[in-house]
Amino acid sequence: MTKETVERIQNNPDYQKLVKTRNKFAWTLSIIMLVVYYAFILVIAFDPSLLGAKLGSGVITVGIPIGIAIILIAFVLAGIYVRRANGEFDVLTQQVRDELKEVA
Amino acid sequence: MKKVTLLVLLLSISLFASGTIEGEIEKQPLNISAIIMFLLFVGGTLGITYWAAKRTKTAKDFYTAGGGITGFQNGMAIAGDYMSAASFLGISGLVYLAGYDGLIYSIGFLVGWPVILFLISERLRNLGKYTFADVAAYRLKQAPIRTLAAFGSIATVILYLIAQMVGAGKLIQLLFGLPYELAVVLVGTLMILYVTFGGMLATTWVQIIKAVLLLSGATFMALAVLYQFDFSLESMFAKAVEVHPKGQAIMEPGGLVSDPISAISLGIALMFGTAGLPHILMRFFTVADAKEARKSVFYATGFIGYFYILTFIIGFGAIIMVLNNPEYLDLAKQAISGGSPILGGKNMAAIHLSHAVGGNFFLGFISAVAFATILAVVSGLTLAGASAISHDLYANVFNKHGEVDEAKEMKVSKIATVVLGIITIFLGIAFEKQNIAFVVGLAFAIAASANFPVLFLSMFWKKLTTRGAVIGGSLGLATAVMLVILGPIVWVQILGNAEAIFPYKYPALFSVTVAFVGIWFFSITDKSPEAAKEIEAFDAQDIRSQTGIGAEGASEH
Numbered sequence: 001m002t003k004e005t006v007e008r009i010q011n012n013p014d015y016q017k018l019v020k021t022r023n024k025f026a027w028t029l030s031i032i033m034l035v036v037y038y039a040f041i042l043v044i045a046f047d048p049s050l051l052g053a054k055l056g057s058g059v060i061t062v063g064i065p066i067g068i069a070i071i072l073i074a075f076v077l078a079g080i081y082v083r084r085a086n087g088e089f090d091v092l093t094q095q096v097r098d099e100l101k102e103v104a
Numbered sequence: 105m106k107k108v109t110l111l112v113l114l115l116s117i118s119l120f121a122s123g124t125i126e127g128e129i130e131k132q133p134l135n136i137s138a139i140i141m142f143l144l145f146v147g148g149t150l151g152i153t154y155w156a157a158k159r160t161k162t163a164k165d166f167y168t169a170g171g172g173i174t175g176f177q178n179g180m181a182i183a184g185d186y187m188s189a190a191s192f193l194g195i196s197g198l199v200y201l202a203g204y205d206g207l208i209y210s211i212g213f214l215v216g217w218p219v220i221l222f223l224i225s226e227r228l229r230n231l232g233k234y235t236f237a238d239v240a241a242y243r244l245k246q247a248p249i250r251t252l253a254a255f256g257s258i259a260t261v262i263l264y265l266i267a268q269m270v271g272a273g274k275l276i277q278l279l280f281g282l283p284y285e286l287a288v289v290l291v292g293t294l295m296i297l298y299v300t301f302g303g304m305l306a307t308t309w310v311q312i313i314k315a316v317l318l319l320s321g322a323t324f325m326a327l328a329v330l331y332q333f334d335f336s337l338e339s340m341f342a343k344a345v346e347v348h349p350k351g352q353a354i355m356e357p358g359g360l361v362s363d364p365i366s367a368i369s370l371g372i373a374l375m376f377g378t379a380g381l382p383h384i385l386m387r388f389f390t391v392a393d394a395k396e397a398r399k400s401v402f403y404a405t406g407f408i409g410y411f412y413i414l415t416f417i418i419g420f421g422a423i424i425m426v427l428n429n430p431e432y433l434d435l436a437k438q439a440i441s442g443g444s445p446i447l448g449g450k451n452m453a454a455i456h457l458s459h460a461v462g463g464n465f466f467l468g469f470i471s472a473v474a475f476a477t478i479l480a481v482v483s484g485l486t487l488a489g490a491s492a493i494s495h496d497l498y499a500n501v502f503n504k505h506g507e508v509d510e511a512k513e514m515k516v517s518k519i520a521t522v523v524l525g526i527i528t529i530f531l532g533i534a535f536e537k538q539n540i541a542f543v544v545g546l547a548f549a550i551a552a553s554a555n556f557p558v559l560f561l562s563m564f565w566k567k568l569t570t571r572g573a574v575i576g577g578s579l580g581l582a583t584a585v586m587l588v589i590l591g592p593i594v595w596v597q598i599l600g601n602a603e604a605i606f607p608y609k610y611p612a613l614f615s616v617t618v619a620f621v622g623i624w625f626f627s628i629t630d631k632s633p634e635a636a637k638e639i640e641a642f643d644a645q646d647i648r649s650q651t652g653i654g655a656e657g658a659s660e661h
Contacts, residue, residue: 001644001654009647019650026222033222037215041371044208044357045364051204052356058338059345061355067207071214071409078218082402085226086395093651100653 005100012099018092025084029077036073040066137468138279145317145476146294149310156302156309163510166303166517167234167491168389171657173308175396179403181308182387184315186213186378186404187411188481189271189474190544192318193451195412199419200427200453203344203354206419210412216375217408221401224379226394227563227649233656235488236385236555237496240562243641245570245634247501249558252577254496256554257382259581261489261524262531263547264383265482269532270540272478278448279455279471285533291479292529298483299490299525300518304390307483314480317473319407322414325454325470328461329421344423349443354423366608373612377548380556383488394652415454422453425460432456482528490520542593545610549588553580553615561623563649566642569635572627580619587611 009015043050051063160166173181191213199206232238237253269288276287298306333340341355348354378384388397426432428444437445446456458470494517499508558577561568588594590606627635648654 001647006644006647009651009653010643015647015651022650030219030222033215033218037211037375038368038371040211041367042364045367048357059342059352059355060338061204063204063207063356064337064341067204067211068413070211071413074214074218075406075409078221078402078405081218081222082398085398090395096651097653 009096009100012096014092014095014099018089018096022085022089026081029081033074033077036070040070135279135464135468135471137465138471139468141468141472142280142475145313145472149298149306149313149476149479150294152309152313153298153302153306156306160301160303160305163234163495163514163517165305166514167386167487167495169303169305169308171390171392173390173396175391175399176403177308177312178387178391178396178400180315180407181311181390182384182400182404183407183411184311184318184480185384185387185484186408187315187318187477188268189275189477190267192322192411192415192477193271193275193454193474196415196419196422196454196457197450197452199416200422201450202358203348203350203420203423204356205358207412207416208357210415212371212374213378214405214409214412216378217401217405219375220379221398221405224560224563225388225397225401226652228385228388228559229391229394229397230649230652230655231563231645232389234386234389234495235491236382236559237492237500240559240573241500242562243638243645244562244568244573245638248570248574250496250500252558252574252581253555254492254501256380256550256577256581257492257496258489260380260382260547260551260555261485261492262527263543263550264381265485265489265524265528266531266535267540267543267547268478268482268485269528270535270538272475272482273532273536275474275478278452279474284536288529288532291482292525292532294479295482295486295528296522296525298479299487299521304386304487307480307487308387308390310476310483311480314473314476315407318477319411319414321458321466321470321473322411322418324466325421325458325461326414326417329417329424329457332424340417340420340424344420347428348423365613366610369608369610369613372616373545373548373552373610376552376556376612376616378551380551380554380559381547382492382551382555383484385555385559386488386491389656392657393655418454418457421461422457426453426456429456429460432460486521486524486528489524490517493517493520493524539593539598542588542591542598545593546585546588549584549611549615550581552612553584553619554578557616557619557623561620563645565627566646567627567639568623568642569627569630569632569638571630571632571635572623572625575626576619576621576623579622580615583618584611584615587615 051061051066053062054060055062055065159170164170195206195210198209228236228239231242235253235257237250237257240253241249269291272291273284273288276282276290277284280287298310330340333343345352345354387400391397391400426446432446434445434447446452448455455467455470455474459467462469494513498516499513554577557580558573562573587606588611590604591611592604592607592609595601595604595606
């Protein structure tokens with residue numbers, strides 16, 4: 001890739017939009033996942049009895065639905081990202097590629 | 105195919121011989137249905153290897169199955185790599201022993217995946233060709249970066265292989281009544297056959313088949329357990345609490361993570377370690393483009409999450425149906441230490457449960473699947489190790505002056521596979537009686553502290569230079585190894601010292617920090633002209649990683 005091509009792509013508004021929105025989206029989702037996970041880990045480290053509290057009259061504790069929920073959140077977040085990336089972001093990427101071809 | 109028939113024949117002879125000649129089998133009686141199902145698996149996968157061998161012509165075919173694997177297939181294969189026998193038997197065993205703690209472990213293993221998807225998977229696909237070192241060395245100096253990456257890869261692979269081999273030997277000894285050494289040789293031989301002849305294509309399909317078998321078997325077991333309680337989780341848990349010696353404590357976090365430092369350190373090891381495992385990273389190059397790479401991780405996350413929910417139910421099922429069941433009680437052990445130990449230890453909980461819910465036939469199925477799992481995982485590991493040797497070291501470090509002949513590189517890769525296979529067999533036998541509890545932890549620590557920081561910063565941090573990456577990555581690697589040796593498992597349990605010099609079981613929090621700080625410091629203080637060039641090259645790399653312009657495509661056939 002020549003210096004001119006690099007500059008041209010960097011100045012391409014579609015490219016700028018792609019990079020900006022995707023990075024923001026990807027980091028937001030990553031931070032959500034990290035916060036959820038480390039909150040869980042810190043509760044286990046500092047106050048495990050919180051997760052050991054019984055939900056109702058039975059033996060099931062708060063920790064069980066929370067644990068299962070974290071697994072589901074991981075899957076759902078992955079789904080949300082793939083949906084947007086394979087749609088919106090790929091369209092933008094294609095536009096950047098097409099514009100590059102036109103100039104070349 | 106003659107070789108194949110011969111091997112199957114030899115295999116069946118030795119299997120049956122061990123039953124008839126020895127007569128008295130140490131643990132389990134010879135299970136004919138297990139052997140038949142296992143032979144079917146071996147026959148089938150060798151057939152696939154034969155088919156794949158005809159399609160594996162170029163280096164690209166060998167390393168990445170020609171880049172023509174679909175996202176769904178790759179997701180299944182990634183899940184397969186991750187659902188090793190250690191995680192199937194180990195996590196269900198942990199749930200059986202401690203209840204809720206098993207779930208904490210599973211969650212740690214899972215949550216790294218979405219983050220890999222958001223930040224790494226498509227960039228990796230857009231930049232790389234065969235190994236993750238392609239990405240790390242993209243704009244940096246090839247020789248030093250690839251040497252470091254290859255070293256990290258080979259160390260991770262060999263440690264992981266030792267754990268798998270020792271597990272395989274013991275499992276097969278227990279399930280099939282085969283001698284330990286023979287079991288290890290058998291696994292090693294089959295693995296060499298799959299990889300040398302069938303390359304990534306065979307390795308991927310072996311992994312996919314095994315993942316399907318394992319998921320179906322585990323689903324059946326979980327449903328069989330739930331069926332007994334009319335699909336009421338409450339009554340299942342209530343029964344487990346009633347029969348487990350720890351009572352209600354199995355429903356809450358126990359002693360797995362006792363202090364905040366250990367908890368966070370374990371979390372970092374699991375998350376960053378996953379993103380630094382060479383055999384997993386390599387899978388991103390087997391798909392056609394970034395879109396398929398994303399889909400792979402999405403499917404993999406789904407399968408892995410589902411699998412961990414199943415192992416949780418299976419562990420509780422084992423508490424109910426295996427614990428206190430005289431059929432699975434290890435009487436000899438009980439006489440010495442009391443309690444109610446099960447045959448083969450806690451990691452056999454899932455295996456005994458399969459017998460309890462489905463009789464000998466289903467026990468046979470699950471045993472065969474457990475064996476298949478080990479085979480599939482060691483094959484993927486070996487291929488990753490061999491690629492590091494042939495593609496990183498041979499083709500790009502030793503041969504930096506001339507163009508590398510592809511056919512020659514492939515040949516080196518195949519030789520490396522055979523050598524790695526043989527080394528693994530010897531290590532498997534050497535480590536039979538060793539305490540290997542630290543091995544997988546160390547593999548994850550190295551992956552998290554050497555491979556991951558270099559890979560991650562090479563894609564995200566413009567100012568990274570070769571000097572920073574090499575010094576920081578090496579510091580991370582050295583710190584991880586040192587802290588594991590000085591930690592409670594090796595220093596106290598294995599070396600017999602009274603007190604650990606480094607008090608935590610998981611070094612990742614410290615070693616990963618050392619790596620990142622080291623890379624940062626030695627990069628920003630690097631004022632050499634090469635460093636300036638490397639920094640300048642970032643923009644072009646970044647464009648390719650973001651858009652895939654100029655990326656490797658799938659081969660046409």
